[in-house]
Amino acid sequence: MTSTDTEPVAYPFNEATSLHLSDRYALIRDQDGLPRVRLPYGEDAWLVTRYADARLVLGDSRFSRAESVRHDEPRQSEGRLTGGLLSMDPPEHARLRTLVAKAFTVRRVEKLRPEIRALAEDLLRDMTEAGPPADLVDDFALPLPVGVICRLLGVPEADRPRFRVWSDNALSTSSLTAEQFEASRNELRAYMAGLIDQHRAHPADDLMTALIEARDDRDRLSELELVDLCVGILVAGHETTASQIPNFLCVLLDHPEQFARLREDPSLVAGAVEELLRFVPLGVGAGQPRYATEDIDVSGTLVRAGDPVLVAIGAANRDALRFDRSGKLDITRTNNSHLGFGHGVHHCLGAPLARVELQEALRALLGMLPGVRLAGDIDWKTAMLVRGPRSMPVRW
């Protein structure tokens, strides 16, 4: 059965100023087939909300990201983030991904854990010495992942105020015209190209130097690909983690019994992070549509070759067919194959690093600020793809 004749519904559903998952997802998930949705920009799309459908669309090579470049892809902003890994399919995608994949494997990232732990503790020590109240975002959630990705990639941390603006612009949904979006991206590219020149002159023990060698010695990627890969790592490497740290604390403050349990037994932290990754719908709405390259049946809807499909990960992560008591936060949940990092070839490159950062952030907060609580209203980010507090006043 298909429902092409029905009027598409306006999308995205989630409000920016909370971590609530829109109730509309549950209604749609329980209906047959897939609904059509209309985003502020681009063509109409099918929307996937069920877990099994999400894994199919994200994991099956008959769904393409590279095709999106040839279409007016559905999106929340006028400007488009083309180029980079997320616009590529295998085997082209593998050429670039394999260059950086090794820097982010579980084994490599575990070696960074002591350093990440020390940075988290240093930041909280500075916070407690300055005394309450503090802004959890500016004083902890942002400098932690920024510090880690800067050192790993080889970007001066002191430049944070500069690339913060460009990074925000790259993930903004409404405030910029296509021209402003493009201008901001070019500034960030120029900044990164300058850093690459410096690294060429003075090689260092960092990922940027390794990528430069892959380009210059082995010709594995073009200069623009090199620049965009570094830009992508810098932006993706901190924005989501910086948002999830305060998001996780928000959710735990809303679930005091779960929070107390975690404080009593910090060995639950790793499982708690997985459950929070499942439970928190990070995005305002689904993005990065996959294009069918042939006619494919998805839950009874015939998706035609050339049709875009959006995958609502936050909704799939609450699918009761996959997760018992799917709407409940349970930090001891087992068999938790959530889709918080996506699935398939575009599964988050930095997932192992994000896991360690989130675990260490939570562990440090529980140990050093066990009585942490809100000291005022959260100021939520608006007009951004990723939800989270812009500032979060806390005391302890």
Added chain:
Amino acid sequence: MTWRVEIDRDVCIGSGMCAGMAPSVFELENERSRAAAEQIDPQEAALDAADSCPALAITLLDEDGEVVGPRP
């Protein structure tokens, strides 16, 4: 010349990376990866998948038992 595919299913996190990169070599079963065939023809896509696995759960071995992937 063929390669043998080994997947540590205890280490696998089910990212779907390998099945997406080399669907003829890897498939997902109960949300974890498994080799679609014991022996495979040497191929770049399988090496790419072994290199890209976030859990480093994939090992490719040649007929002499030498590790060919993930590449160093």
